[in-house]
Amino acid sequence: MSIRFSYSQDHDSGLWHVTGDDGERSVTIAHESRDEATAQAQEAFGLVAYRPPPPPPPGHHRFVLMESYFGARDARPDDPRYDAIKSSLPQGCSVGDCDYSFSLDCVCPGTHLLDAIATTCAEIRETHGLFFADAGVEKSGNGSVTAKMAGAQPSWPNFCSWQSSVAISLATPPRT
Known part of the structure; x- marks a missing residue:
């Protein structure tokens, strides 16, 4: 299964829209974080999503x-x-x-x-x-x-x- 992901950001709301398309269906996820939107789109297609670790503490x-x-x-x-x-x-x-x-x-x-x-x-x-x-x-x-x-x-x-x-x-x- 080949899935193509596309990314866009709404400049008014700041939300990221990630669309996954495998040729048979298309799923669009909106989220504040591009990484999280991508992870949710991957999961919608049954893939194991990558989520980066949280930022380290200050310093x-x-x-x-x-x-x-x-x-x-x-x-x-x-x-x-x-x-x-x-x-x-x-x-x-x-x-x-x-x-x-x-x-x-x-x-x-x-x-x-x-x-x-x-x-x-x-x-x-x-x-x-x-x-x-x-x-x-x-x-x-x-x-x-x-x-x-x-x-x-x-x-x-x-x-x-x-x-x-x-x-x-x-x-x-x-x-x-």
Whole structure:
């Protein structure tokens, strides 16, 4: 089943109108949030809807961290080297759901996004000796920052954008 979604915003009311059309029927949902209107339209066609997480608290930033390209090699999420960090996660982080690499979903304080990421990466490096430096963030239409998995080749800095997403590799290789 192929479904096409179209989006429009009523400038008078501010409501978003999302129309889903599969060729046999058409469903239009109106809501204050484009994301919620889209989710309701997806559900109307029996799809599992994606709803972005709520914005982080003031002064906090949402991001995903993955162990750097230099240290991770072919390590899977169940690799024993991650047992220590799983038992003592950095504050504000939880184990991510990436199938191919170990990741952390984090909501951490910082004066700005890169400050929050750098502080968390430094804590992981000092506490566990792991080089977490690949971060993924996504800025949604309402201005909130949400996590999105995205890989980038390590360099300083390397910004690769896809639509509203950006992948950031935050550090140079570890010194030997």
